Amino acid sequence: MDPVRLTLDQLRELRDDIAPHAAERSRASVRRRVDRWQNRAFFIVQCALAAGVAWALARYVVGHQQPFFAPVAAMVCLGFSFGQRLRRVAEVMVGVAVGVGVGDLFVRFFGTGVVQIVFVIALAMSVAVLLGAGTLMTTQAGVQAAIVTTLLPDPGAGFSRWLDAALGGAVALAAATIAPAAAIRRPRQQASGVLNELAAILTETAEGLRHSDEDAVTDALRRARASETMLDDLRSAADEGVAVVRLSPFRRRHRGRVQEIADLVVPLDRAIRNIRVLVRRCAVSVWRDEKMPAEYPMLLERLADGTRLIAESLFEPHADVAAHRVLGELGRRTAVMPIPGSLSGVVVLGQIRSTVVDLLELTGTTYDEARALVPLRADGLDEK
DSSP, X not given: OOHHHHHHHHHHHHHHHHHHHHHHHHHHHHHHHHHHHHHHHHHHHHHHHHHHHHHHIIIIISOOSOOXXXXXXXHHHHXXXXXXHHHHHHHHHHHHHHHHHHHHHHHHHHOSSHHHHHHHHHHHHHHHHHTTOOHHHHHHHHHHHHHHHHTOOOGGGHHHHHHHHHHHHHHHHHHHTSOOXXXXXXXXXXXXXXXXXXXXXXXXXXXHHHHTOHHHHHHHHHHHHHHHXXXXXXXXXXXXXXXXXXXXXXXGGXXXXXXXXXXXXXXXXXXXXXXXXXXXXXXXXXXXXXXXXXXXXXXXHHHHHHHHHHHHHTTOTTHHHHHHXXXXXXXXXXXXXXXXXSHHHHHHHHHHHHXXXXXXXXXXXXXXXXXXXXXXXXXXXXXX
């Protein structure tokens, strides 16, 4: 058999195997990029319009011939999250004032040149630091001093440049009040996504435990460890949503709903940590071929059911009652189960009980009420 021919045939087979997967990955990549653009489309349009409005106001209303700083300040201020914009606008305005002031003085007395540029930038940034500036204000001072010294060396235009920057910041604040509805919806959607992922992890762990499937428990552990990233995204979305309803007069009626989701972050964080420990111990028991109580997979599935119902309750309030009932029953059941004979069994039982308390808090139950719904065990396991 011709080895070259064989190699070509193998390459064709390899191509036929790889091509569909490569095409699917390519389509998935395109979808992710389009989704990212769609998520940022409002911000892009907001920045573009704010820059145009700021320039038009400075040019045609105030009468400045070259209102360079107005659109720049508008875009810089809008480039931060809602919670940062007020402080950032102040920092930009002060930074511009320092940079323009120092730059104008240097141009007036020393002209422009390499040495002047070096000294004016160093001096402007030093003055900003001495005024207690943060990174943004310090950088702005240096940038504006450099622009004044090089691009716009007009000693008499210092105040007009600062006014342009202030105008741009004001336009940015006005534009920020027009917040997209997505900033209100996203925290609830992400919270639901986190809870559904936790439910899926618990279900996969239950199946792995039931069938002693090492691959299943290993994958569940990987997903449990990765869930921390989802919580970070939820925390950021919740902070953004709270800032939006606080700053935007058009969204303040949603304040209660957004705050509800923000209040879920702490108990959800505890639940994720407990579930991660629970899954790891289940994985260890499978890897070591330890005997676990036959009822444990069912307990994990009920825990998954309760978690899934909490996710549904974020959009369907009646599911909250069902979740409360499922978790309450699970808490009472774990209080009377025989104590397991292995360390892994004891750890898993304890983590299930702790997770039930955390999840009950997500239904609106206080911590003390949640603990009361998970009765203490008579054998004293809870105190060990």
